[in-house]
Amino acid sequence: MTETPNPNIIDADTLTGEMHPIRRAVLALGSNLGERLTALQGAVDSLADTPEVWVTGVSSVYETEPVASPADSEKFLNAVVLIDTTLSAPTLLDRALAIEDAFHRVRPVERNAPRTLDVDLIVVGDRRADDDFLTLPHPRAKERAFVLRPWAELESDAVLLDSGPIVELLEGLDESGIKLREDLTLNVQ
Numbered sequence: 001m002t003e004t005p006n007p008n009i010i011d012a013d014t015l016t017g018e019m020h021p022i023r024r025a026v027l028a029l030g031s032n033l034g035e036r037l038t039a040l041q042g043a044v045d046s047l048a049d050t051p052e053v054w055v056t057g058v059s060s061v062y063e064t065e066p067v068a069s070p071a072d073s074e075k076f077l078n079a080v081v082l083i084d085t086t087l088s089a090p091t092l093l094d095r096a097l098a099i100e101d102a103f104h105r106v107r108p109v110e111r112n113a114p115r116t117l118d119v120d121l122i123v124v125g126d127r128r129a130d131d132d133f134l135t136l137p138h139p140r141a142k143e144r145a146f147v148l149r150p151w152a153e154l155e156s157d158a159v160l161l162d163s164g165p166i167v168e169l170l171e172g173l174d175e176s177g178i179k180l181r182e183d184l185t186l187n188v189q
């Protein structure tokens with residue numbers, strides 16, 4: 001007997017033509033205000049709870065000297081999360097901003113002001129974007145050891161789109177302010 005599709009099952013993606021390919025994305029987490037580890041863990045949990053997002057890797061936690069931050073800024077905790085996602089890049093950024101808000105992120109005008117939680121999109125597949133809302137790859141990732149070192153721990157052969165192998169980028173960066181915190185860990189649900 002020939003199987004026929006069940007007409008009662010409606011596949012919204014097929015109907016609207018909005019199917020997205022699955023893409024790998026790299027997200028950078030940072031916190032230098034309040035309960036820093038709690039905020040990073042909350043970001044990992046929130047990403048894992050997001051429909052169409054699958055967390056595939058979480059780096060160690062690094063304590064890092066603030067870069068280009070106001071005087072007297074506290075040290076950051078930084079980490080990198082790898083995901084697979086079928087979300088579009090703007091939708092993923094919306095989600096990142098909502099997760100920051102959920103962890104009481106405030107946005108003073110002062111540049112790089114201390115923050116409870118920062119969730120940056122570093123790369124989303126091979127997507128490029130260049131507007132105020134979304135720039136991809138992240139325009140400052142190539143010069144940030146606090147992003148590239150945790151990323152290299154997860155994927156030593158990774159290549160940052162338009163910039164090159166991340167281990168080569170790291171060779172040109174000062175890593176003296178980047179310290180592995182072996183006593184701190186992030187868990188994936």
Ligand SMILES: Nc1ncnc2c1ncn2[C@@H]1O[C@H](COP(=O)(O)OP(=O)(O)OP(=O)(O)O)[C@@H](O)[C@H]1O
Nearest residue numbers: 112118119120121122132133134135136137138140
């Ligand atoms: N790749 C990206 N990842 C995250 N935010 C981005 C990206 N590209 C553009 N933005 C925009 O940047 C705005 C400010 O982001 P945010 O407050 O996280 O910057 P910042 O962390 O202070 O500085 P930096 O961008 O240098 O990390 C966001 O509202 C967002 O729309």
Ligand SMILES: Nc1nc2c(c(=O)[nH]1)N=C(CO)CN2
Nearest residue numbers: 030064065066067076112146
């Ligand atoms: N060490 C460190 N320095 C920073 C960081 C960060 O996450 N870690 N984020 C910034 C703006 O996003 C500016 N400076």
